[in-house]
Amino acid sequence: MVEVKHLSKSFDGRTVLNDINALFETGKTNLIIGRSGSGKTVLLKNIIGLQRPGSGQILYDGRELTGMKKRELDLLRREMGMLFQGSALFDSMTVLENVMFPLDMFSPDSFKERQKRAMLCLERVDLLEAEHLYPSEISGGMMKRAAIARAIALKPKYLFCDEPNSGLDPKTSLLIDDLIHSITRDYRMTTIINTHDMNSVKNIGENIIFIREGILEWRGNKDEIVSSHNEALNDFIFAASRR
Amino acid sequence: MNEALHRMGEYTLLMAKVISIPNRWSMFFKQLIKEIYKLGADSLWIVIIISIFIGTVIAIQISLNISSPLIPKFTIGYTTREIILLEFSSSIMCLILAGKVGSNIASEIGTMRVTEQIDAMEIMGVNSANFLILPKILGLMIFIPVLVIFSMFTGILGGIAASYADINGMTPSSFEYGMQFYFNSFYIGYSIIKSVVYAFIIASIASYFGYNVKGGALEVGKASTNAVVMSSIMILMADVVMTHLMLT
Numbered sequence: 001m002v003e004v005k006h007l008s009k010s011f012d013g014r015t016v017l018n019d020i021n022a023l024f025e026t027g028k029t030n031l032i033i034g035r036s037g038s039g040k041t042v043l044l045k046n047i048i049g050l051q052r053p054g055s056g057q058i059l060y061d062g063r064e065l066t067g068m069k070k071r072e073l074d075l076l077r078r079e080m081g082m083l084f085q086g087s088a089l090f091d092s093m094t095v096l097e098n099v100m101f102p103l104d105m106f107s108p109d110s111f112k113e114r115q116k117r118a119m120l121c122l123e124r125v126d127l128l129e130a131e132h133l134y135p136s137e138i139s140g141g142m143m144k145r146a147a148i149a150r151a152i153a154l155k156p157k158y159l160f161c162d163e164p165n166s167g168l169d170p171k172t173s174l175l176i177d178d179l180i181h182s183i184t185r186d187y188r189m190t191t192i193i194n195t196h197d198m199n200s201v202k203n204i205g206e207n208i209i210f211i212r213e214g215i216l217e218w219r220g221n222k223d224e225i226v227s228s229h230n231e232a233l234n235d236f237i238f239a240a241s242r243r
Numbered sequence: 244m245n246e247a248l249h250r251m252g253e254y255t256l257l258m259a260k261v262i263s264i265p266n267r268w269s270m271f272f273k274q275l276i277k278e279i280y281k282l283g284a285d286s287l288w289i290v291i292i293i294s295i296f297i298g299t300v301i302a303i304q305i306s307l308n309i310s311s312p313l314i315p316k317f318t319i320g321y322t323t324r325e326i327i328l329l330e331f332s333s334s335i336m337c338l339i340l341a342g343k344v345g346s347n348i349a350s351e352i353g354t355m356r357v358t359e360q361i362d363a364m365e366i367m368g369v370n371s372a373n374f375l376i377l378p379k380i381l382g383l384m385i386f387i388p389v390l391v392i393f394s395m396f397t398g399i400l401g402g403i404a405a406s407y408a409d410i411n412g413m414t415p416s417s418f419e420y421g422m423q424f425y426f427n428s429f430y431i432g433y434s435i436i437k438s439v440v441y442a443f444i445i446a447s448i449a450s451y452f453g454y455n456v457k458g459g460a461l462e463v464g465k466a467s468t469n470a471v472v473m474s475s476i477m478i479l480m481a482d483v484v485m486t487h488l489m490l491t
Binding site: 048 | 355
């Protein structure tokens with residue numbers, strides 16, 4: 001469970017996040033939605049510790065991120081997996097080497113055990129056939145799947161996804177959504193997804209927060225979102241469905 | 244002035260992050276060998292080709308410019324040797340390598356930054372600066388002296404080759420005599436020490452510019468250019484300081 005309490009963040013005097021309170025539950029796909037520039041990427045970066053909040057708290061199962069020393073933060077980060085918008089696979093490594101990278105860095109297991117674990121992760125995302133290929137040799141959807149395999153290699157407790165469907169066709173997007181959803185349930189992870197894709201919202205939105213101009217406007221789930229009376233949220237849904 | 248101080252501070256903080264114990268020694272050595280091959284061994288042919296041609300040209304030019312009968316012909320070999328050992332194989336060769344290797348490092352790390360690969364490492368809890376930059380710095384510091392020795396050897400060979408062309412009375416025997424005349428072996432050590440310092444300058448400055456890229460492909464290109472310009476200036480400044488400290 002990840003808890004955000006009274007989180008605010010400003011850049012050069014401009015408030016980007018204003019008193020955000022949110023609870024991201026374990027075993028569920030938690031979605032942060034909002035228009036481009038609404039502050040959702042800044043919120044995600046604050047949650048994972050890539051940026052420091054101006055004020056407020058971020059709690060990982062009761063452990064406060066903001067007050068952590070570097071060593072504690074490094075240890076916490078080994079419990080995190082992250083799927084970046086552009087996949088962020090290492091260009092100089094094959095798909096298998098990419099998945100093995102976190103294991104090579106932190107796992108005490110032998111090489112054979114690490115390789116077995118990496119192959120299991122690749123099998124989980126149905127990408128065994130691409131193990132020896134480089135990121136430049138595979139499609140966008142395959143890159144996303146490889147990045148998911150790398151993110152779950154160390155069996156993380158928390159999975160973060162930044163626009164996982166960006167640049168993908170609707171069918172592949174659906175596959176990626178389903179994959180993230182099933183992995184979240186199988187591994188009982190706390191998954192936080194940053195998206196503005198309404199298909200993802202309708203498909204896997206078990207816990208949704210809607211951010212507008214740095215303010216948390218609405219919270220609910222995929223069933224409640226269609227009956228919401230929040231004007232800003234309805235505008236967002238309408239605009240998204242018109243695309 | 245503020246900008247320069249800010250950059251110096253950033254560079255110092257980055258180096259403090261770089262010079263730390265690696266997360267995994269096995270991964271560090273794997274990276275180190277990769278970098279030695281990629282940055283060092285891959286530059287061997289360009290170093291050999293440039294050195295042969297420049298060695299030849301130096302010998303020909305000196306031969307053409309020494310017309311006085313009062314200056315003995317072995318001066319050509321002597322001067323060629325001194326130029327190659329003292330300045331060309333270390334400083335000039337490292338200026339050339341700053342262009343080749345420096346731009347390679349800055350663009351590689353810069354691309355990793357803009358495509359979030361460095362962020363991905365940080366999220367995993369990996370010290371990205373240490374993992375990416377330390378093997379490059381050490382790899383270059385280990386292999387550049389080897390390149391300098393190759394450059395000295397092939398540069399001299401180029402000079403010997405020119406002596407066979409019989410230009411302006413230059414003969415192979417007078418050239419060889421000149422090369423051995425008043426030889427100071429410390430000059431080889433001096434060149435190697437300089438090259439190790441230059442290797443640190445090239446790798447660390449290029450890494451700094453690459454690591455701090457903000458934006459996209461255009462900024463990666465700018466960082467690459469800035470890395471080459473700045474490391475070239477720093478090499479020239481270091482050359483003056485080290486020459487003053489070690490030879491005067």
